[in-house]
Amino acid sequence: MTCGRGKTRCGLHTSVAGGLGKMLGRAKALGEDAAQIFVKSNRRWEMPLLDEEEAENFRVGKKAQNLWVCAHAGYLINVAGDSATRRKSIHALAEEIRRAEELDLEALVVHCGSRGERVPAEARRRAMEGFCEALDKSQTCRIRIALENSAGQGSSMARDLAEWGELVAGLPGKRRAACLDTAHAFAAGYDLRTEAGRKHLFGKIQKEIGIENLVVIHANDSKTECGSGVDRHEHLGRGKIGGPGLRAFLREAWGGGIPRIGELPPGEREDRENLDFLQSNRPTS
Numbered sequence: 001m002t003c004g005r006g007k008t009r010c011g012l013h014t015s016v017a018g019g020l021g022k023m024l025g026r027a028k029a030l031g032e033d034a035a036q037i038f039v040k041s042n043r044r045w046e047m048p049l050l051d052e053e054e055a056e057n058f059r060v061g062k063k064a065q066n067l068w069v070c071a072h073a074g075y076l077i078n079v080a081g082d083s084a085t086r087r088k089s090i091h092a093l094a095e096e097i098r099r100a101e102e103l104d105l106e107a108l109v110v111h112c113g114s115r116g117e118r119v120p121a122e123a124r125r126r127a128m129e130g131f132c133e134a135l136d137k138s139q140t141c142r143i144r145i146a147l148e149n150s151a152g153q154g155s156s157m158a159r160d161l162a163e164w165g166e167l168v169a170g171l172p173g174k175r176r177a178a179c180l181d182t183a184h185a186f187a188a189g190y191d192l193r194t195e196a197g198r199k200h201l202f203g204k205i206q207k208e209i210g211i212e213n214l215v216v217i218h219a220n221d222s223k224t225e226c227g228s229g230v231d232r233h234e235h236l237g238r239g240k241i242g243g244p245g246l247r248a249f250l251r252e253a254w255g256g257g258i259p260r261i262g263e264l265p266p267g268e269r270e271d272r273e274n275l276d277f278l279q280s281n282r283p284t285s
Contacts (some may be wrong), residue, residue, distance in 0.1 A: 005257025009034035009068045010023055010261045010278035020058040020103075028224030030275055034068040034259040036216075039099040042074045048100060049081075049097040052219075055181055059104045068259050069137055070107045070146070070216055071100045077129025078113040078192070080123045080157065083185050090130050091112075094137035101140040105268055106259075109146045109179045112158040123157060124151045128170030135175055144177035151187035151231035159188045159229070162176065167248050175196050182249065183220035183234075188243050189227040192247035202254055210251040211254060220261040221246060235264050247281045256283035 011032035016023040016194040020037075027035045040047045062069055073096050093110065108130070109281045115123030129139035131145060147168050152159025158167060174278045182192060190204075191197030205211065221239030223232035250260065260273045 005077055007033075008256055008282040009090070009154075009259040010275060011035040011068075012264070012275055013037070013072065014134070016075040020054055021061065024058065024061045024065060024067070028065055030271060032044055032094065032275065033066060034070075034072050034261060034262070036261045037105075038074070039071045039096055039103065039105075040074060040101075043076060044074070044259070045076060045092050046091070047099065049222065050099060055102060058163050062104070069103075069105050070109060070259075070261070071096065071105050073105075073110040073215075077110065079114040080115055080118070080127040082116070086126065086130060090134045090137065093131070093134035097134060097138035097140055097145070100118065101138070101143040105143065105178050107132055107144045107146040107179075109216065109218075112147050112150060112156070112164065114155045115157055116155055120157075120163065124144055124163065124170075125156065127167055131167075131171055135172065142174050143187055144215060145171055146177040146179040147171070148181055148218070149184050149188070150181075152229040153182040153187075153231045159184075161204040161208045168209055168213060169196055176213055177215040178209050179216045179218060180209075180214055180219060181218035182241065183222040183239070184231060186222045187224055187228050187230055187232075191226045192241050192249050193226070195248070198245075198249055198252065202252070214258055217255060217258050217260045218263050219246070219250060228256070233264055235270055236262060236274050243277075246277075250278065250281040251283055253283050 011034035014035040016037050075091050079089045086169045148155040149164045150158045158164035190201040221234040221236050221241050223228040260278050264274050
């Protein structure tokens, strides 16, 4: 099965240090045709003002490079959190959605959040309502929210793929999307080292998410063992999933056309090696 989306793009989470123009330069130097960025500090609530000239140059430059770009929302966002956290999260997420649309990005990847002490059903309800409220407050019309599966660390939601699917389904149809993280899936108990494990994961995604909603894959190896519930990324082929399992997963025909983004420890040599791993393991059919 193929998803019929054309070319399978590959890239890395790419730094915007020095400005959006510098980010485009880094992507071009690496040879990326896809990338992920932060549109603000990932560990602060505040959103800086956007320079309109810089934004326009980015939009033009991105198009000229034929570069597919998504953003990752800040790590503080938890729309299922307590009242104060939830209020700040909805406001911050709305700002990030607006910024992603202003930059003409493809999607905004968002962690589903943590349930804390709440029962799962109540936490999911609060999260779904919070995501929809943020979309409304953003006053945007296009950008899709790609909810990401989790390793299940602490009380993080979306370790269970049925729960992940319920959260994705709670988004408005035209704004609905999902992001699959391979390291998170592995830590959640899906053994990508085996054909049976990969088939099991694919079947669950088909049933709970819908391949049509999967807009990006975070292709990461894992520092921790299968089922550990611990989210720790490792360079591709150097972790517990390992090269053979990741290669087999990345070459699966069903993933054709879905961009792959590596979110991996920094290092210039490692960046080139990780990108080469992704580019050399695109689906063949």
